[in-house]
Amino acid sequence: MNEKTISNKERLAIPRQKMPAQDPNERVTNFREVNLGYTPELARMEALRCIQCKDPVCIAGCPVNIKIDQFIKMVADGDFLGAAKKIKEDNVLPAICGRVCPQEDQCEKVCVIGKKHEPVAIGHLERFVADYERQTGHVEIPEVKPPTGKKIAIIGSGPAGLSCANDLVRLGHEIVVFEALHELGGVLMYGIPEFRLPKEIVRQELDGLKQMGVSFQTNVVVGRSVTIDELIEEEGFNAVFIGVGAGLPWFMGIPGENLAGVLSANEFLTRVNLMKAYDFPESDTPVFQCKNRNIAVFGGGNTAMDAVRTAKRLGAEHAYIIYRRSEAEMPARHEEIHHAKEEGVEFLLLMNPIAFIGNDQQQLTGVRCLRMELGEPDDSGRRRPVPIEGSEFLLPLDMAVISIGNGSNPLIKQTTPDIEVSKRDTVVVDINTMATSKNMVYAGGDIVTGGATVILAMGAGRTAAKAIHEKLMGESHGFDEW
Amino acid sequence: MYTIVSAIFLAENIKKIEIEAPRIAKKRKAGQFVMIRVSETGERVPLTIADADPEKGTITLIVQGMGKSTRELNQKKAGDSISDIVGPLGTPSHIENFGTAISIGGGVGTAIAYPTAVALKEAGNYVITINGARSKELVVLEHEMQAVSDEAYITTDDGSYGFHGFVTQKLQELIDSGRRIDYVLAIGPIPMMKAVAEVTRPYNIKTVVSLNPIMIDGTGMCGGCRVTVDNQIKFACVDGPEFDAHLVDFKNLSDRNRVYLPEEKKSEEAFTHKCRIEKQG
Ligand SMILES: Cc1cc2nc3c(=O)[nH]c(=O)nc-3n(C[C@H](O)[C@H](O)[C@H](O)COP(=O)(O)OP(=O)(O)OC[C@H]3O[C@@H](n4cnc5c(N)ncnc54)[C@H](O)[C@@H]3O)c2cc1C
Ligand SMILES: Cc1cc2nc3c(=O)[nH]c(=O)nc-3n(C[C@H](O)[C@H](O)[C@H](O)COP(=O)(O)OP(=O)(O)OC[C@H]3O[C@@H](n4cnc5c(N)ncnc54)[C@H](O)[C@@H]3O)c2cc1C
Numbered sequence: 001m002n003e004k005t006i007s008n009k010e011r012l013a014i015p016r017q018k019m020p021a022q023d024p025n026e027r028v029t030n031f032r033e034v035n036l037g038y039t040p041e042l043a044r045m046e047a048l049r050c051i052q053c054k055d056p057v058c059i060a061g062c063p064v065n066i067k068i069d070q071f072i073k074m075v076a077d078g079d080f081l082g083a084a085k086k087i088k089e090d091n092v093l094p095a096i097c098g099r100v101c102p103q104e105d106q107c108e109k110v111c112v113i114g115k116k117h118e119p120v121a122i123g124h125l126e127r128f129v130a131d132y133e134r135q136t137g138h139v140e141i142p143e144v145k146p147p148t149g150k151k152i153a154i155i156g157s158g159p160a161g162l163s164c165a166n167d168l169v170r171l172g173h174e175i176v177v178f179e180a181l182h183e184l185g186g187v188l189m190y191g192i193p194e195f196r197l198p199k200e201i202v203r204q205e206l207d208g209l210k211q212m213g214v215s216f217q218t219n220v221v222v223g224r225s226v227t228i229d230e231l232i233e234e235e236g237f238n239a240v241f242i243g244v245g246a247g248l249p250w251f252m253g254i255p256g257e258n259l260a261g262v263l264s265a266n267e268f269l270t271r272v273n274l275m276k277a278y279d280f281p282e283s284d285t286p287v288f289q290c291k292n293r294n295i296a297v298f299g300g301g302n303t304a305m306d307a308v309r310t311a312k313r314l315g316a317e318h319a320y321i322i323y324r325r326s327e328a329e330m331p332a333r334h335e336e337i338h339h340a341k342e343e344g345v346e347f348l349l350l351m352n353p354i355a356f357i358g359n360d361q362q363q364l365t366g367v368r369c370l371r372m373e374l375g376e377p378d379d380s381g382r383r384r385p386v387p388i389e390g391s392e393f394l395l396p397l398d399m400a401v402i403s404i405g406n407g408s409n410p411l412i413k414q415t416t417p418d419i420e421v422s423k424r425d426t427v428v429v430d431i432n433t434m435a436t437s438k439n440m441v442y443a444g445g446d447i448v449t450g451g452a453t454v455i456l457a458m459g460a461g462r463t464a465a466k467a468i469h470e471k472l473m474g475e476s477h478g479f480d481e482w
Numbered sequence: 483m484y485t486i487v488s489a490i491f492l493a494e495n496i497k498k499i500e501i502e503a504p505r506i507a508k509k510r511k512a513g514q515f516v517m518i519r520v521s522e523t524g525e526r527v528p529l530t531i532a533d534a535d536p537e538k539g540t541i542t543l544i545v546q547g548m549g550k551s552t553r554e555l556n557q558k559k560a561g562d563s564i565s566d567i568v569g570p571l572g573t574p575s576h577i578e579n580f581g582t583a584i585s586i587g588g589g590v591g592t593a594i595a596y597p598t599a600v601a602l603k604e605a606g607n608y609v610i611t612i613n614g615a616r617s618k619e620l621v622v623l624e625h626e627m628q629a630v631s632d633e634a635y636i637t638t639d640d641g642s643y644g645f646h647g648f649v650t651q652k653l654q655e656l657i658d659s660g661r662r663i664d665y666v667l668a669i670g671p672i673p674m675m676k677a678v679a680e681v682t683r684p685y686n687i688k689t690v691v692s693l694n695p696i697m698i699d700g701t702g703m704c705g706g707c708r709v710t711v712d713n714q715i716k717f718a719c720v721d722g723p724e725f726d727a728h729l730v731d732f733k734n735l736s737d738r739n740r741v742y743l744p745e746e747k748k749s750e751e752a753f754t755h756k757c758r759i760e761k762q763g
């Protein structure tokens with residue numbers, strides 16, 4: 001089939017191209033990436049499914065408004081490198097977003113052909129294009145403008161901080177990124193596992209930034225090692241961007257939560273990803289012995305899926321997801337839920353934990369749960385789960401992982417009281433500029449929105465970069481030139 | 483990489499290490515700690531900042547070889563370096579002029595208590611120190627402690643030096659002598675801290691302990707360091723490490739600290755084995 005001659009009817013007749021993946025039985029024994037990526041042939045076939053709408057509504061579905069129709073046309077034409085350039089006009093981390101965006105709730109949700117057929121696999125295509133560019137060695141380091149003499153501090157090296165750094169360094173500013181941990185990348189490194197996002201990809205993005213001149217200082221906890229005021233007053237920074245994420249794990253507040261064997265998803269995933277505990281004792285940090293044990297993860301988001309699939313890979317006999325509502329309400333990406341099921345994860349839905357039970361060494365032995373049913377819709381229109389009387393039962397467990405979300409780390413608030421925060425401790429900003437209540441201090445990503453998505457964090461970093469640049473240099477000084 | 487400026491043994495298995503860390507040296511306050519990673523594959527280990535020299539840009543750690551990470555660190559010499567050091571972490575000790583303050587250190591806990599004892603002295607307290615060790619060879623910082631104390635006592639379990647007995651017996655003696663005691667700080671093994679809390683509880687003496695749960699990030703991100711205080715969950719790395727001794731659930735702390743014992747043993751055995759092979763080779 002040919003891009004030039006194919007009719008819309010023919011396009012619609014092409015089925016959505018499946019993403020090749022490692023066999024489920026095989027992949028639960030390793031930490032390698034599950035999805036293997038499209039071949040050029042699959043990518044072109046999938047790209048042909050796009051009917052090139054006059055009014056491409058998919059673009060509005062993408063938080064950073066990637067020119068989706070245009071890049072997909074280039075893929076159909078076989079111009080993969082051109083497509084990569086096109087995407088990068090709007091998204092600086094396509095290899096990452098193509099893998100982790102909740103496409104079904106964003107670009108693919110509004111794709112017109114999704115009404116009758118399956119939507120175009122925009123995410124898979126984005127991933128293919130970015131991988132193609134990287135794997136064929138065609139990633140170009142963008143040009144950097146002459147030095148402006150302005151110095152900007154970026155706090156946190158997650159997607160918000162990295163995208164802000166990327167835009168600002170290209171405009172000729174001196175950029176220093178401060179990161180609390182010993183490794184850069186934020187949740188991309190310590191949260192999302194290798195089997196979903198190979199760390200090599202994140203490292204290459206970081207290398208690109210280093211080549212453009214961004215300097216990175218790990219092991220600096222802003223608020224403790226140095227305060228924002230000191231950065232501005234003593235170290236001469238002209239502006240500061242706060243991208244510290246939402247890193248304070250919530251617990252459920254039920255009895256027994258402090259038993260040994262009950263841990264947060266952040267702890268479990270940090271041990272395995274950041275500290276490489278799967279490689280113990282080659283790496284010194286141990287992880288809970290999952291082999292042949294019963295493990296439950298409480299929650300229904302991406303973090304919960306990552307934790308439960310990690311437990312499975314560490315050899316868990318039973319790996320359960322325990323969730324209060326039904327599958328339809330689960331916030332996780334559909335693909336992750338699907339993959340988890342294929343890997344043998346057991347979903348215990350409409351189930352509410354009421355207490356953890358332990359032995360006299362205060363070691364977890366099980367959880368007491370109530371079964372729920374969906375009641376009347378609440379204010380938000382969602383049917384609220386209500387407990388079924390007398391349905392209590394005990395599920396034997398060796399490890400419980402709590403994955404019900406994160407609050408904001410209070411450190412910045414405590415040490416910079418003139419930055420306004422909400423009741424939930426998130427930083428308050430003007431959404432057009434990401435400016436905080438403190439002069440020349442900006443913020444974006446999870447610290448502003450609460451736990452959200454990579455693409456939103458990235459978009460916020462870019463909005464802030466634009467505003468910082470304009471503020472420092474006067475009205476839109478060359479920002480739109482590239 | 484962070485360079486070690488000096489490293490000397492204070493007692494068998496306890497080493498005093500001075501490391502270049504200018505930002506930390508400038509900011510640290512009594513009661514705060516750092517997380518270190520000896521090598522690229524290393525664990526993140528919490529260690530109290532025993533002292534600092536802001537001019538020179540160095541901090542001092544006093545480290546007891548307990549398992550793989552601390553023993554690997556203790557093999558380092560001046561001129562060597564370690565991969566990572568981050569801090570100062572934790573909430574600084576609450577310091578004021580309480581009146582008469584007793585600082586109790588058990589084993590390497592003496593080193594952890596030292597900076598707080600200095601701060602208590604500087605705030606105008608009458609400072610009494612009680613430092614316990616199993617035997618004479620394990621007594622650390624004797625002279626430093628004496629220098630900040632109005633009264634300094636040493637206790638040994640085997641009676642080889644100082645008072646024969648436990649730190650709690652010495653503490654009880656001081657209380658029984660009828661003198662006014664306003665504040666007690668106790669740092670050491672969990673059973674010791676628990677015992678001190680029980681001694682002071684009936685007299686309602688304000689007592690503070692520095693807790694040592696297993697930590698990973700040390701910045702409040704993982705919740706691995708959570709302890710039960712006054713029946714509430716606290717993160718020791720941000721809310722602590724110092725807490726009101728009379729409200730701490732010590733059993734919960736020691737039970738939680740045991741979770742990774744089999745793995746820690748494995749890691750240490752592998753390390754000892756490697757050391758032996760290197761010695762032979
Ligand atoms: C396990 C997991 C899976 C996820 N899966 C997905 C997914 O599939 N798709 C998706 O879109 N989103 C996913 N998310 C959410 C997504 O990762 C976040 O929304 C995103 O990373 C937020 O970016 P950020 O830059 O705001 O913060 P982060 O990525 O959290 O980065 C913040 C960085 O700041 C550092 N920091 C914190 N405090 C300080 C300080 N005081 N000084 C210096 N540095 C500091 C932190 O160490 C961290 O490195 C997932 C999250 C988790 C935890
Ligand atoms: C805030 C804080 C400050 C500390 N300050 C100092 C200090 O100044 N000097 C010093 O020598 N030690 C200090 N410690 C204790 C030190 O962190 C541990 O001894 C160290 O983590 C053990 O690591 P390892 O790999 O050598 O031993 P591992 O093999 O991990 O463990 C060996 C033994 O130590 C116990 N252990 C493991 N982790 C800890 C821990 N975090 N705390 C206590 N015991 C543990 C284990 O149960 C085991 O019995 C401090 C701990 C905390 C939490």
Ligand code: SF4
Nearest residue numbers: 062097101106107123
């Ligand atoms: S960045 Fe995310 S939302 Fe935007 S097009 Fe790509 S996959 Fe879709």
Ligand code: SF4
Nearest residue numbers: 050051053058111112
């Ligand atoms: S809405 Fe769907 S079909 Fe239309 S341009 Fe976008 S991707 Fe193509």
Ligand code: FES
Nearest residue numbers: 700702704705719
């Ligand atoms: S060590 Fe992770 S929260 Fe304290």
